[in-house]
Amino acid sequence: MYFPPTESTMRGCWVDLGVLPESQRPIPDDVDDRFLSVAYGHAIANVDLLGQMAAGVPGGSAATMEAQLFGSIDRDGEPEPTGLRKMRRYPFVAAKFPRALRRAMRALEPCAQNTARWWRATVFEPEALVGNSAVLALAEARRRFEEILVTHMVLSMACQGLMGRVEALAAKSGLDGVQHELIKSDEGTAEFDLVRDLWSLSADTITVQDFLHRQGFHGPREGLVESTVWRENPQPVADLAAAYRSRRGGEDIDALVLRRRSEHVAAVRRLEQALGPIRSIPARALIRFAAHAPTWRETGRASMLQAIDVARAASRVVGRDLAEASVLDHPAHVMFLTIDEIVRGDRGDWPDLVRQRRSDHATFDQIVLPHVWRGVPEIAAVLAAATGPAPEHQPDVVDGLGVSAGTAEGIVRVVRDLDDADIDEGSILVCRATDPSWASLFALAEAVVTDVGSAMSHAAIVCRELGLPCVAGTRTGTTTLRDGMRVRVDGTTGRVEILHDVSSVDTQPTS
Structure with missing residues (x-):
């Protein structure tokens, strides 16, 4: 679903906005020239390259883009372009950006309504996903996902500029x-x-x-x-x-x-x-x-999730059919095949492909990549750091980005998975990152703290709509903060102050 549509639409977005010439629309063979890619099974972004694109828009800058999209970045990469190097595409941007933005604004709501109708007609109607119809639905889900993403990318870039202004x-x-x-x-x-x-x-x-x-x-x-x-x-x-x-x-x-x-x-x-x-x-x-x-x-995020859900429903049917035909050992193993492979239907090497990909997935699942790096990350060191002992010194504060104003005090509840979420009244929700479904928990919390995020991340936008203080991009919130701590969250300054570490108090049994 995600690759290559994310890279192709990202490139198309910058071309449509005038920042890149038409010759740069095709996906390059060299992964170092791509905006988005995969490393050790994890999605990664070329922050330097994205920053150069943002700097090519009048009033834009690499540093602002990095802060708004990714939070705090340890910036030692490509220098901010200046002079003619920065302005050489300005005339093209001036001509193309307004047209692209108007098209995207007009397309957003009709696209969202059409996607919602298609989603309901597909996932709630059993006869819509029978036999080869499920395979066709997979291909259609990817096509619609990419169509939605085209509009979403343009509007997201416009959001970044508006927020910066x-x-x-x-x-x-x-x-x-x-x-x-x-x-x-x-x-x-x-x-x-x-x-x-x-x-x-x-x-x-x-x-x-x-x-x-x-x-x-x-x-x-x-x-x-x-x-x-x-x-x-x-x-x-x-x-x-x-x-x-x-x-x-x-x-x-x-x-x-x-x-x-x-x-x-x-x-x-x-x-x-x-x-x-x-x-x-x-x-x-x-x-x-x-x-x-x-x-x-x-809005674009919701529509993309509906397209993904159609792919989910279709893949359940395809996986079941392949398992019943003894092509796969288990219906869930269909996730290790690409949509193109399923559409082509050449099943001869699928068992070997699936076995190898399952093995790779198990290996990659143990790897934690650093927040930012240059070149090739040292995976062994990352694994050691991820599994090493907790620091002896407990800090008194956790700093991040203040992305939704206000202050709140409460008891920390670290939630690593929405399946395990149990938010008590007065809780401070602490998590690594959020997706749209996490909004269901926000209304039950006093404030939200995330390891990853920025002013344009999902958690920040929803917290501002709900009037909740939010600190994003702490990097260490889920490891430094523990269940039971009482903290004060300042969504304006981006500071989380530990007031009382209840979790460290030893309680003695009474006789």
């Missing part, structure tokens, strides 16, 4: 730290709709089946075709609804919307007071346009 505006006005309050979706994001639907389910205004027909493509590790989503196992949905129901004495979803709107209005007024009446005119126009950014980012 809003951040610069806030900083120049002496309001650094309020920039994230200035960007508020008027429409609500796809993940906010997920939270709203869970709230409605907890109030018994919709049924579980209603919920699954709208949100059933979500679930643990939902971006992986082999995972089990709520459509297939709705028990987690019932558990979440029960958790929401137990907290209905607090702020409801409509009150939250009103509060977030008033906070946004207050932030805009502060900016206008700092700018004065004349400079406030273009600032208001920028903020109105930037309000589209959260919706642009999250």
Whole structure:
């Protein structure tokens, strides 16, 4: 599903925006010249190359792009381009970027609606995936995934530019730290709709089946075709609804919307007071346009997940058929075949291919790559570091990026897998990273802390919509913070302060 569509659409995006010439649209043979690739079974990004693209847009820079998309980067790679090297594509960008953005804006909502209808008509209708229809559905899922990604890439690049301009505006006005309050979706994001639907389910205004027909493509590790989503196992949905129901004495979803709107209005007024009446005119126009950014980012993600879910449903059928034909030892082993191989249907070498790929997967699954590196990572050292003893000194603070303003105190709950999530009232949710299904937990938490992420990551966008403090990109949050610790999260400064380490207190049994 992901390769080569992610690389081809990324290249196509930069060509359509005018940053790259048309001759650079084909995927190069040399992986060092690609934006995205795979190393030791893990998806990786060429940050240097992406930074050079961002710097080719007027007002853009490599450093800003890296901070917004990847969080803090140890920057010792390609230097920021300057002079003619930086500006040589500006005329092409000026001509092509507005057209590409208008096309993407027009395409987003019709594409989302068409994808949702196709998803429902395919995964909830058993006759839609019978025999060769399942193989055709796999190919169609990949085609639609790539089609959605084309629009999503362009809008994501526009989001990066808009957020950069809003951040610069806030900083120049002496309001650094309020920039994230200035960007508020008027429409609500796809993940906010997920939270709203869970709230409605907890109030018994919709049924579980209603919920699954709208949100059933979500679930643990939902971006992986082999995972089990709520459509297939709705028990987690019932558990979440029960958790929401137990907290209905607090702020409801409509009150939250009103509060977030008033906070946004207050932030805009502060900016206008700092700018004065004349400079406030273009600032208001920028903020109105930037309000589209959260919706642009999250709508495309939801549509891509629906395409992945169709591929999931189709692969279940294909795997079962191949196992019944004794081509595969187990239906789940279909995940070790590519869509192209399945469509071609040349089964002769499949058993050997699957055995080798299963072995490679088991090996790669033990490897933890560093956050950033140049050249080839030293895997042995990485493995040793990943399995080594915990540091003797317990730090008092964990620092990251403040990506959703506000402060909150609570008890740490480290969640490594959505399957194992059990959020108590007053919890601070600490996790490595999130995907859209994690939004279902956010409404139960006081704040969110992630190892990986940035101002444009999923966790940051959803937390801003929900009014939750969020610190992203800590790198060590899930290892430094432990269940039971009491912490204070500052989503403005990006600091998590450990107030009391309950987990380290030894309790003696009483007689």
